[in-house]
Amino acid sequence: xxxxxxxxxxxxxxxxxxxxxxxxxxxxxxxxxxxxxxxxxxxxxxxxxxxxx
Amino acid sequence: xxxxxxxxxxxxxxxxxxxxxxxxxxxxxxxxxxxxxxxxxxxxxxxxxxxxxxxxxxxxxxxxxxxxxxxxxxxxxxxxxxxxxxxxxxxxxxxxxxxxxxxxxxxxxxxxxxxxxxxxxxxxxxxxxxxxxxxxxxxxxxxxxxxxxxxxxxxxxxxxxxxxxxxxxxxxxxxxxxxxxxxxxxxxxxxxxxxxxxxxxxxxxxxxxxxxxxxxxxxxxxxxxxxxxxxxxxxxxxxxxxxxxxxxxxxxxxxxxxxxxxxxxxxxxxxxxxxxxxxxxxxxxxxxxxxxxxxxxxxxxxxxxxxxxxxxxxxxxxxxxxxxxxxxxxxxxxxxxxxxxxxxxxxxxxxxxxxxxxxxxxxxxxxxxxxxxxxxxxxxxxxxxxxxxxxxxxxxxxxxxxxxxxxxxxxxxxxxxxxxxxxxxxxxxxxxxxxxxxxxxxxxxxxxxxxx
Numbered sequence: 221x222x223x224x225x226x227x228x229x230x231x232x233x234x235x236x237x238x239x240x241x242x243x244x245x246x247x248x249x250x251x252x253x254x255x256x257x258x259x260x261x262x263x264x265x266x267x268x269x270x271x272x273x
Numbered sequence: 274x275x276x277x278x279x280x281x282x283x284x285x286x287x288x289x290x291x292x293x294x295x296x297x298x299x300x301x302x303x304x305x306x307x308x309x310x311x312x313x314x315x316x317x318x319x320x321x322x323x324x325x326x327x328x329x330x331x332x333x334x335x336x337x338x339x340x341x342x343x344x345x346x347x348x349x350x351x352x353x354x355x356x357x358x359x360x361x362x363x364x365x366x367x368x369x370x371x372x373x374x375x376x377x378x379x380x381x382x383x384x385x386x387x388x389x390x391x392x393x394x395x396x397x398x399x400x401x402x403x404x405x406x407x408x409x410x411x412x413x414x415x416x417x418x419x420x421x422x423x424x425x426x427x428x429x430x431x432x433x434x435x436x437x438x439x440x441x442x443x444x445x446x447x448x449x450x451x452x453x454x455x456x457x458x459x460x461x462x463x464x465x466x467x468x469x470x471x472x473x474x475x476x477x478x479x480x481x482x483x484x485x486x487x488x489x490x491x492x493x494x495x496x497x498x499x500x501x502x503x504x505x506x507x508x509x510x511x512x513x514x515x516x517x518x519x520x521x522x523x524x525x526x527x528x529x530x531x532x533x534x535x536x537x538x539x540x541x542x543x544x545x546x547x548x549x550x551x552x553x554x555x556x557x558x559x560x561x562x563x564x565x566x567x568x569x570x571x572x573x574x575x576x577x578x579x580x581x582x583x584x585x586x587x588x589x590x591x592x593x594x595x596x597x598x599x600x601x602x603x604x605x606x607x608x609x610x611x612x613x614x615x616x617x618x619x620x621x622x623x624x625x626x627x628x629x630x631x632x633x634x635x636x637x638x639x640x641x642x643x644x645x646x647x648x649x650x651x652x653x654x655x656x657x658x659x660x661x662x663x664x665x666x667x668x669x670x671x672x673x674x675x676x677x678x679x680x681x682x683x684x685x686x687x688x689x690x691x692x693x694x695x696x697x698x699x700x701x702x703x704x705x706x707x708x709x710x711x712x713x714x715x716x717x718x719x720x721x722x723x724x725x
Contacts (some may be wrong), residue, residue: 235382244377249377251349255426258346262419263681269697273687 295523299388302521306392312513313399315506317344320406323503325702326496327564327616331692332414333495333702339418343405350430351398352376358398358431362438363445396517397437400462401429407466408669410616412473414480415689418697420673420682421695427672436664437461440657441531447660450533451653452642452675456530457518457578459540459629460657465665467584471557471612472669476677479613481689489608492615497564501569504567508549511574515541515581533643536582544589548577551590555597568621569597575625580633583640592632598623623665655660658699 222243223238237243278286294352321340353376360371380390405425412421440447441461452539455461465652483490494500519541520529528537552573557566573593577584584592604620614620634654641648676682688696695701 232386233379233382235384238379238382238384241377241379244381248353248376252353255346255349255557259419259422262422263417266417266419266684266697270685270688273685273691273696 277445298523299324302523303388303392305521306396306517307308307326309513309517310392310395310602313396313403313510313517314513315512316399316403316514316694317406319503319506319508319510320409321503322506323500324406324410324616326499326501326503327410327494328413329492329692330495331694333694334698334700335418335693336409336413338698339416339421340406340409342418342422343409343429344402344425346422346609347402347405347429348398349400350426351434352381352394353430355401355430355434356381356394356397358434359438362435363442365439365446375558389411397434400437400458400514400517401433403595404433404466404469405429406460407463407618407622408470411470411614411618412477413615414693415683416477417682417684420676423676424469424473424669424672427668428466432469432664433462433465433666434444436465436661439660443531443533447653447657448642449646451656452649453630453657454532454583454633454637454642454649454655455579455630455657456532456536457515457574457581459575459579459626460661462626463575463622464626464630464658464661467619467621467626468662468665469669470614470665471607471619471623472666473673474612474614474619475670475671477682479611480615481686483613484611489613494564501563501567505568508570508574511571515545515574515578518578518581530582532646534582534641538584543586544577544581544584545574545592547586548575548581548593551593552576552597555594556601558594559598559601563681565601565617568617572597572600572625575622576629576632578674579626579629580637583633583637588636592636596628596632599628607610623662627658627662630654630661704708 224236224238224240225231225234228234233239237247317340321337324340325333357371357374357376359583360374361368363369368437372378375381380387381394382391384390405428408428409421410427435631437458439445439454439461440453441458442448445452445453453460480492483492516538519533519536519538520531520533522529528535530536549570550573552569552575553566554569556572560566573596576593576596577589580589601619603624604614604617607614607619612619631651631654632648634651637649638651638654639648647653673682684693684696
């Protein structure tokens with residue numbers, strides 16, 4: 221569903237959703253959310269671990 | 274004769290040959306940077322071993338996990354905003370148009386017509402990861418993993434690459450206004466990361482037990498051999514790093530520096546190896562200590578990296594020896610002021626990076642830059658060195674201060690006593706054996722008792 225090309229003739233960017241900056245922007249937000257979420261989860265893990273000392 | 278070649282057919286054959294040649298040349302560029310990037314990963318393998326070895330056994334895995342996570346977070350961060358920062362900020366703090374480098378651009382992914390963006394992005398992402406690793410070693414055994422990751426994303430994804438846009442970009446203002454020369458990234462990577470680290474260390478504080486009544490104590494690595502091997506792995510990775518600093522041009526241009534001036538890998542080879550050797554000797558003379566001797570290899574390479582394309586090899590050797598000796602004095606200076614840099618990163622990378630940039634101004638002043646740009650000068654290099662130092666220190670100090678105020682920078686004292694592995698990582702590095710955690714010797718501090 222994400223293919224950005226229908227032929228290999230005169231192709232430039234051909235990756236999934238290359239023709240849809242909006243979707244790529246959503247993916248970028250997803251990447252940022254994963255990074256942020258990971259750090260938040262580490263903070264929670266640390267706080268829980270430190271509380272058990 | 275019906276089969277005689279015509280002028281048109283000869284031209285067509287020539288054009289076809291030219292197209293094949295150009296395609297293969299473009300592929301060679303990709304192949305070169307692909308392997309530079311792969312070799313650069315050895316820097317991170319080296320830092321992993323080096324930092325785990327430098328920790329006491331109770332903190333070995335905490336040191337390792339933060340190093341692994343650092344590279345895993347800097348890479349996507351560099352995709353999201355690092356590459357855009359490099360392309361958007363050569364003029365200072367005001368961005369220029371660089372929409373093609375944004376993560377939602379069609380340029381930021383597989384493209385049949387573009388054999389450069391991905392491979393350069395990858396090399397730069399790994400340079401960024403190196404800055405994170407430089408910070409990582411200095412703060413072992415007391416920083417919270419979460420705080421370190423916030424700091425390292427900021428350093429590896431924003432700070433260094435802003436400095437890179439200024440001083441390591443064909444249109445960077447430090448080059449166009451002052452003729453700044455830093456081909457091997459002594460300033461934009463090492464000085465920035467080293468002084469960022471200093472800012473963090475000032476807020477983080479020393480490891481518990483490092484200073485007793487103001488006197489620095491030795492906290493010995495739990496595995497000095499692992500540390501030494503790690504350092505040698507970093508040296509190996511440096512060949513990928515420095516290879517990634519040279520520009521492989523298509524057409525008839527050949528190799529150039531990132532500033533567009535002619536150079537080649539032979540020049541880099543002479544001075545990388547002579548600097549490596551000199552740095553080892555300098556640090557050995559100054560300390561007789563295995564850890565510092567091997568760190569001297571890094572000092573030596575970094576000390577000549579800024580002028581890697583310009584120095585006579587003997588001069589590079591002498592620079593590296595002398596910088597190795599002085600870097601030890603800088604490490605002592607910091608320690609006497611209560612800075613606990615567990616691996617000497619501020620000295621090895623920060624001090625040496627700044628010194629390397631200035632030394633280009635001392636020894637290579639007057640060397641022309643590309644047409645229309647100012648020649649290399651002492652004042653230009655001095656300004657560049659100051660910019661790199663401040664560009665590292667101010668953000669590092671500022672962000673770590675915010676984390677400290679939020680009580681989010683350092684592990685609790687009880688955790689430090691027990692060991693971060695036991696409290697947070699929940700895995701023992703050596704479950705079937707014991708490794709002495711603290712060495713107590715007659716000499717209160719090795720660095721303070723070295724002769725030079």
